[in-house]
Amino acid sequence: MSRAELPPTRPGAGSPGTVRPSQAGCRVAADESSALVWLSGVLEPAEHDRVRDALLARLGERPGPIVVDLGGLRSDRPTVGRLLAEVRRTVCDWPAADLLVVDPAGAVTGVAGELAVHPHPDDATAALARTPMAAVxxxxxxxxxxxxxxxxxxxxxxxxxxxxxxxxxxxxxxxxxxxxxxxxxxxxxxxxxxxxxxxxxxxxxxxxxxxxxxxxxxxxxxxxxxxxxxxxxxxxxxxxxxxxxxxxxxxxxxxxxxxxxxxxx
CATH class of the missing domain: 3.30.565.10 (Histidine kinase-like ATPase, C-terminal domain)
Incomplete structure (x- = not known):
């Protein structure tokens, strides 16, 4: 399964397709053939907007939900949960858009019930299959x-x-x-x-x-x-x-x- 680094969201943040090393912050990568997106590295407060915009851009590129895998992330899970809940609220009225979370560590339990959290990518994929995507x-x-x-x-x-x-x-x-x-x-x-x-x-x-x-x-x-x-x-x-x-x-x-x-x- 190939991964593509999502483009940076501000000048100077790197070039499209560049793999950001984990020590440089939070890496956002997507599988171009599926709904999977991976967050890895460390999400610093200064990168909140960049990561949010990268997820919004991915949701704008393809119809249907995305699955965000936090398995490679070494950040405060409540902070990440709030960010993901913000993204989900932002796209809730877009056509057939949604966001599911994969959190193997089980630290993200949802923000006031706003997030659908699963322990493994297969569980999230199965959840998508059980809820057929609206016609688009x-x-x-x-x-x-x-x-x-x-x-x-x-x-x-x-x-x-x-x-x-x-x-x-x-x-x-x-x-x-x-x-x-x-x-x-x-x-x-x-x-x-x-x-x-x-x-x-x-x-x-x-x-x-x-x-x-x-x-x-x-x-x-x-x-x-x-x-x-x-x-x-x-x-x-x-x-x-x-x-x-x-x-x-x-x-x-x-x-x-x-x-x-x-x-x-």
Whole structure:
């Protein structure tokens, strides 16, 4: 099983693919063919943000949960537990994203029940198998005018196959704004991902610009533009933007019980 060092999250931290020696701090490595991520070495307080960002980047790269193995880590487990719980809270509304922990030492027992902790990688893998990952649709889009149309097609397909046609219209409104925001402001390639979650639909667009969207509330009727985030705020019960080392994820969650707002007489 091959391991790849996750890219550094700040200039000067090394180059992508570099193996960081354990004495230099906490090493974060991932198996490119599976959900496994390993933390090894010593997690110093100054490295908290780097490790968090590396885990968020991995979750942004692939759909579904990741399994974080702490077997090679020589750090205070409660501190590591708090970091992992923070990452899990951050991605809880992303499409089909989650985090499981492998802790052979048994020192991480969960932070207020927020972490699923297993003693061996096989146990975590078995837990994933017992909980089938939600269906996920993913599309790579270029920042061109037609991107939003393709995004709406994917959303319509997802709402149809997952039995939530009542969310088609509001979800198309939301995804149009998410994608057009990238086209107009980030101008980078993007990844659209969507997944059901019970009676909810989770949408996310990952781009490669760290410029955060700006939301100033209700815009004057006389203003030109600036209503994109207002539309998302109107159709989605929750939405937000999470910075990654080389960009961001903008996400939103729509609920089927809110669909009455979108019925036409």
């Amino acid at each position: 649709l993913t599309e790579e889009l270029t920042p061109v005018v037609g991107a939003a149309r393709r995004a709406r097609e994917l959303v319509t397909d997802g709402c149809d196959r997952w039995g939530m046609p009542e969310l088609t219209e509001p979800a198309c409104i939301a995804v149009t704004e998410l994608v057009n925001n990238v086209v107009a402001h980030a101008a980078t390639p993007m990844t659209l991902r969507l997944a059901p979650g019970g009676d909810t639909l989770h949408l996310a667009v990952r781009d490669h610009s760290r410029q955060q969207p700006r939301y100033a509330g209700l815009a004057p009727l006389t203003s030109a533009g600036g209503r994109g985030l207002l539309l998302i705020d109107t159709v989605a019960r929750r939405w937000g933007s999470t910075l990654l080392p080389d960009g961001k994820v903008i996400w939103c969650v729509l609920h089927t019980e809110d669909e009455s707002h979108w019925h036409h007489d």
